[in-house]
Amino acid sequence: MRQQTNIFPGTNCRHQSRMIGSLGERQLIESIRQWLGPVAPPAPLGMGDDCAVLPATAASDQLLITTDSLTYGQHFDQTASPQQAGAKLIKRNLSDIAAMGGTPGHALLNLLCGADLAIDWLEQFVGGLRDCCLDYGVSIVGGDVSQLAAGQFTAALTLCGTSGDRPLLRSTAAIGDAICVTGMLGGSIRGKHLSFEPRLAAGQWLAAHRACSAMMDVSDGLGKDLAALLPAGSSASIDRQLLPISDDARACAREDGQSAEAHAFCDGEDYELLFTVAAASDWRAFETDWQAQFPDLRLSQIGRIVAANPASPARYLDAASGAALPWQSGFEHFKHR
16 A cells, blocks of 8 residues: 655654755746646747747637636645645546536646645645646646745646537526436545546537536535526426435435435535536437437436526425425535534
8 A cells, every 4th residue: 555645744854855845946847847747848838938829729619718726624635645636636627627518728737835845745746637637638838836834735727628619608597497417416525526527528518419508517516506507587496306316425414414415415526517408408309319428427307497486585496395495505615604
């Protein structure tokens, strides 16, 4: 079994050479370039100038740009390997590209950390990032490094991609549309938050299928994210029997006494696709097309968008009773819980 690498060796460590503070900025950047290997092209396409010089996209393409971050203590901890952490940073951004039906391309990497960060940990982190870039066709063309106080680490990635003439948006669903989700939901803290696969192929297929009316990814929990798909004056009528509840959600429920449904609806970091299918579409035909393309990826129609009831303005309704669901939100940054 490989020994776990400590992210911060400690200020009293006798081997100060193990920390990035022993390198200095120039040597650190050069080390990162070497660790990235084939996913870090030379200037002018990559690192070496004030800006990377990239070819313009085809006139028919739409340019997609997203950014996401990864912070020690928030998005991962010492139980995650550095390779898993590096891959997660890329995959968080890839999930955003997938949610608009796009194809990923070039990225910028920013590292903000204390001088006490372990060199071998960072090398393995960059290795995980590099391997994930190779898997998904992403190149790192530049970025920045900045020093923080000891014991802190954040990495931020800006990822560019392209779509065809129809990137799927969150804002284009309508009353009557079916609400659908890929995969299983809930309990991601038990491992899926590190091991998920961005749904790029499914997102591209959905963007090309005219029945799909809107899409996003589930990163902060179905209870928070679904609200972004609902048009003004609408609610989501949810069939609780059709929620795809993961085994991990059920395990979390046994541990903390909450319901498995609550975990499926409110837990974050599932990174599945949440999308709507136009009301006028032939659902059975759509489902048949999906199963032919993605036989191993579960598709669940969990409800429909309905007109809001002014007398009961709940965001989410139980399809069976019409009553408000007990969960009306998911994870939200900066909100007291």
